[in-house]
Amino acid sequence: MSASTAATAAPASSTSFVFPSTYNFPAFFTPQPNSTTRQSQLRKWSSLIQSWCRHHRIYRLSIIEAIDSPLFHNATLRKRLDLAEARTIVDWMAKKEEEGGGGQRAEWIEGPSANSGAKSKNLAWIWWRRPDEWADVLVDWIDATGQRGVVLTVFELVQGEATVSQGRCSVLRFDYVFTQICQANSRGLEFHGMDHDVMMKALNVLVKRGKASVFGNEGEEGVKIF
Amino acid sequence: MFFKPLDLTTALRPLLLPDETLLFVQDAVGLYEGKYKIPDYQNGHAYLTSHRVCYVSAEESRKYCVGIDLKEVDRAEYQVRGAGFFRSSPKITIYPKPQKTKLDTRTNIGATVSTTAHAGQLSVQPSSPRPAFTGDQPAASPKPINATWVCPICSFSNPVPSNFDPATATGNTPLPPCLACGIKPPLATVLKAAINAASNRESSLPTAEPPETGRVSVPDKNGVSSLSTAAKPVPCPRCTFMNHPSLVECEICGASLGASAAFPQLHGTSRTDSPAPFFAQSRIVNSEVTDSIKLSFRNGGDKTFHDRLKGALVQRKWLLQNAPPVPAPSQRTESPNNPGAAAVESPQSPAPRSTLVGIAGLEQRGLETRINNQLVIGNAFEDLEALMASAKQIVALAESLARESGMNSNGGASTETTTVLSESVAALGMVTTKDMLSSGSESLYLSELSRDLAEYLTDDRKGILQREGGIMSLIDLWAVFNRSRNGVELISPSDFQRAAELWEKLKLPIRLRRFKSGLLVVQRYDWSDEKTIRQFQDWMEELRRVPPDESVPWDWSLFGRAITAQEAAQRFKWSVGVAAEELEMAEDRGILCREEGIEGLRFWSNHLVS
Numbered sequence: 001m002s003a004s005t006a007a008t009a010a011p012a013s014s015t016s017f018v019f020p021s022t023y024n025f026p027a028f029f030t031p032q033p034n035s036t037t038r039q040s041q042l043r044k045w046s047s048l049i050q051s052w053c054r055h056h057r058i059y060r061l062s063i064i065e066a067i068d069s070p071l072f073h074n075a076t077l078r079k080r081l082d083l084a085e086a087r088t089i090v091d092w093m094a095k096k097e098e099e100g101g102g103g104q105r106a107e108w109i110e111g112p113s114a115n116s117g118a119k120s121k122n123l124a125w126i127w128w129r130r131p132d133e134w135a136d137v138l139v140d141w142i143d144a145t146g147q148r149g150v151v152l153t154v155f156e157l158v159q160g161e162a163t164v165s166q167g168r169c170s171v172l173r174f175d176y177v178f179t180q181i182c183q184a185n186s187r188g189l190e191f192h193g194m195d196h197d198v199m200m201k202a203l204n205v206l207v208k209r210g211k212a213s214v215f216g217n218e219g220e221e222g223v224k225i226f
Numbered sequence: 227m228f229f230k231p232l233d234l235t236t237a238l239r240p241l242l243l244p245d246e247t248l249l250f251v252q253d254a255v256g257l258y259e260g261k262y263k264i265p266d267y268q269n270g271h272a273y274l275t276s277h278r279v280c281y282v283s284a285e286e287s288r289k290y291c292v293g294i295d296l297k298e299v300d301r302a303e304y305q306v307r308g309a310g311f312f313r314s315s316p317k318i319t320i321y322p323k324p325q326k327t328k329l330d331t332r333t334n335i336g337a338t339v340s341t342t343a344h345a346g347q348l349s350v351q352p353s354s355p356r357p358a359f360t361g362d363q364p365a366a367s368p369k370p371i372n373a374t375w376v377c378p379i380c381s382f383s384n385p386v387p388s389n390f391d392p393a394t395a396t397g398n399t400p401l402p403p404c405l406a407c408g409i410k411p412p413l414a415t416v417l418k419a420a421i422n423a424a425s426n427r428e429s430s431l432p433t434a435e436p437p438e439t440g441r442v443s444v445p446d447k448n449g450v451s452s453l454s455t456a457a458k459p460v461p462c463p464r465c466t467f468m469n470h471p472s473l474v475e476c477e478i479c480g481a482s483l484g485a486s487a488a489f490p491q492l493h494g495t496s497r498t499d500s501p502a503p504f505f506a507q508s509r510i511v512n513s514e515v516t517d518s519i520k521l522s523f524r525n526g527g528d529k530t531f532h533d534r535l536k537g538a539l540v541q542r543k544w545l546l547q548n549a550p551p552v553p554a555p556s557q558r559t560e561s562p563n564n565p566g567a568a569a570v571e572s573p574q575s576p577a578p579r580s581t582l583v584g585i586a587g588l589e590q591r592g593l594e595t596r597i598n599n600q601l602v603i604g605n606a607f608e609d610l611e612a613l614m615a616s617a618k619q620i621v622a623l624a625e626s627l628a629r630e631s632g633m634n635s636n637g638g639a640s641t642e643t644t645t646v647l648s649e650s651v652a653a654l655g656m657v658t659t660k661d662m663l664s665s666g667s668e669s670l671y672l673s674e675l676s677r678d679l680a681e682y683l684t685d686d687r688k689g690i691l692q693r694e695g696g697i698m699s700l701i702d703l704w705a706v707f708n709r710s711r712n713g714v715e716l717i718s719p720s721d722f723q724r725a726a727e728l729w730e731k732l733k734l735p736i737r738l739r740r741f742k743s744g745l746l747v748v749q750r751y752d753w754s755d756e757k758t759i760r761q762f763q764d765w766m767e768e769l770r771r772v773p774p775d776e777s778v779p780w781d782w783s784l785f786g787r788a789i790t791a792q793e794a795a796q797r798f799k800w801s802v803g804v805a806a807e808e809l810e811m812a813e814d815r816g817i818l819c820r821e822e823g824i825e826g827l828r829f830w831s832n833h834l835v836s
Contacts, residue, residue, distance in 0.1 A: 021781070021784065022834065024780045024785075025780065025785055025833050026780060026785075026788065026819060026821045026823070026828075027788075027819045027830040027832065027833075027834065028834065029821070029822040030819075030820055030821045030822045030823075032819050032820065032834065033813070033820070034813055034816055034819070036813055036816050036835060037813075037816055037819050037832060037835055040834050040835045040836070041819075041834045044834065047502070076779040076780050077780060078779075079823070082557070097299050103766065113233070137275060
């Protein structure tokens with residue numbers, strides 16, 4: 001199995017994304033001054049971004065690129081969200097719920113790849129599943145497949161045939177939970193083809209919980225979940 | 227004298243008759259009948275107008291309000307604070323005119339010798355009334371000016387000397403002393419009296435001639451209409467004016483015509499069947515005042531009220547209803563000092579004048595008008611006090627001059643504006659000026675101003691608020707209101723705002739409202755945000771039902787259409803500023819939400835909050 005397969009890019013969706021009705025509401029694209037309306041508007045944007053990313057399997061969202069995508073640009077209405085407003089929404093998503101935010105559904109990446117200054121808010125993780133939620137999914141899968149204590153490579157988890165699709169599921173041990181996970185996503189397990197960094201974050205959550213240990217060099221990590 | 231019912235305006239003030247002017251207002255006034263307080267009439271506003279004294283209670287104004295016609299008032303006496311046994315508020319006692327026999331009811335011992343009381347004594351010997359007075363007059367002329375001036379010291383009514391000419395009188399003109407107390411009057415008093423008499427001038431000619439010729443000689447058709455009735459006129463015992471037989475008092479000098487037995491018919495009509503005891507009645511309206519009424523001034527203002535009341539009783543504006551505003555030029559014949567008038571007018575001019583027709587007649591009339599104007603202006607500028615007295619005439623004159631000059635020079639638009647301007651004063655009606663209130667009572671001024679504004683706004687003839695869709699900004703109102711005051715007695719912005727803030731307190735039918743941005747607007751009292759919001763919601767519903775004119779990319783049956791402030795202003799007849807504020811108010815309540823685009827700011831029904 002070669003690692004060269006492009007997994008970062010979102011796989012083309014088989015069915016086209018269905019936008020919510022508010023997407024066609026022109027006032028949706030203008031920041032609202034009324035705080036109640038504003039909260040509701042932000043919540044609607046947040047859920048739209050999350051479902052868009054989930055649908056397109058996007059983990060890190062480049063705001064600058066997305067600004068011209070249908071997500072932020074409604075061609076029929078000829079309305080678009082401007083960059084600053086998009087950043088405000090992601091800011092809101094990144095905040096905790098107790099702070100009046102969207103419950104950490106996003107996180108800015110101040111990565112080296114994002115050149116021209118660390119503070120250029122361009123790339124952001126969109127947590128349609130937060131790392132701890134991913135960790136739960138992983139544990140469920142390990143339990144379902146009875147792989148506790150088994151050493152797996154991260155590569156196996158992300159790209160392995162075991163996680164790839166429903167068809168192959170029957171090869172492995174079959175039980176109810178596993179079926180559920182498989183059926184949840186017809187193209188395979190949810191974390192199949194997952195961003196490597198996201199997987200590492202999820203595993204780190206497990207390590208902190210004391211439920212897994214990660215070893216090996218960078219890029220060739222192995223993991224054992226107990 | 228009767229307590230008459232009052233019509234109140236929207237601002238709970240007495241509705242003025244045409245020609246009636248407001249002279250004075252005082253708050254915290256109580257009403258007495260005889261010696262006794264009248265219940266429910268103990269705290270209110272007293273309005274002195276040129277025709278009436280009105281009382282409007284502060285609480286339940288519509289129920290407790292009465293008026294007394296000044297023409298039924300004999301005299302007013304002033305009772306100083308603390309004059310009685312124990313300290314009490316200063317009071318003004320108003321005595322009614324006697325209905326029937328007067329001498330037996332009248333006691334003349336009081337310090338104030340009133341006009342009628344004096345005349346009452348004289349009327350005992352009506353057979354020879356004239357010698358009693360002509361002896362007093364320094365220079366009795368065949369054509370006396372029938373004016374009286376009231377002595378400021380003892381308030382005795384003195385005749386103005388016949389050789390007194392208001393056009394030429396200066397500080398050096400010798401003036402006869404008061405007949406009662408012997409103190410020389412100030413020039414202003416006599417001037418005022420003379421001018422007042424001059425303005426109801428039409429009566430002076432008939433006295434000099436038999437009434438038949440008098441009717442012919444005065445061209446004014448309204449002036450002596452009372453003379454043209456069939457009954458025989460009654461001569462006044464004091465000034466010899468031929469009065470209408472049904473009059474109780476002389477039209478000119480106020481002297482009683484009582485004993486001349488000219489009004490037997492009055493006995494029957496004026497008698498009430500049986501005056502009920504006063505306090506048995508819950509309402510005093512239409513009940514007769516037998517003794518006197520008292521106004522108790524608990525908050526000051528008594529002195530001015532009394533002065534103006536006395537002035538109003540002397541002026542007798544109610545007689546002037548149909549009098550021409552400017553004295554007829556013919557009166558100048560009796561001022562020999564003025565060569566201009568003498569040159570133009572032959573002594574008995576009426577007959578020759580009527581023969582002048584055509585160009586010559588027009589020229590003659592123009593000349594007369596100019597001389598007349600000269601007289602009025604001359605009179606007015608003699609003295610500031612006198613100017614005040616003849617202010618109305620001067621304003622009328624200035625207006626007509628302005629109208630003429632506007633017509634001559636610019637024509638068209640400016641004529642229209644001058645007309646509008648000059649008419650707006652008259653149209654404004656009841657206006658409180660600082661002059662009508664005792665100085666220092668700032669709060670009374672403000673509350674009266676507040677009532678003025680309320681009346682102005684709710685006046686259906688002008689329909690200011692309706693035209694603005696029931697809401698208008700305070701600044702617009704200030705501008706409109708001051709403009710309608712025609713540049714006189716302008717109101718400062720701070721007074722204006724404070725007056726506007728009083729609306730709520732005075733329970734007037736309008737209210738002041740502050741928008742979020744700080745914009746102050748004026749609204750009907752019963753209008754609320756909820757009503758506005760309901761209007762918006764109805765509109766939004768309508769937009770969802772009616773398909774838009776052009777195809778729209780969104781689902782109009784779900785979202786409807788966006789509205790702008792302009793559209794809202796047009797629909798509800800608001801000004802755009804107000805419409806924008808109302809839209810933002812609705813947005814603030816979460817009913818609407820905004821969309822900013824290249825078309826500008828538009829508002830949608832709020833589909834973001836579900």
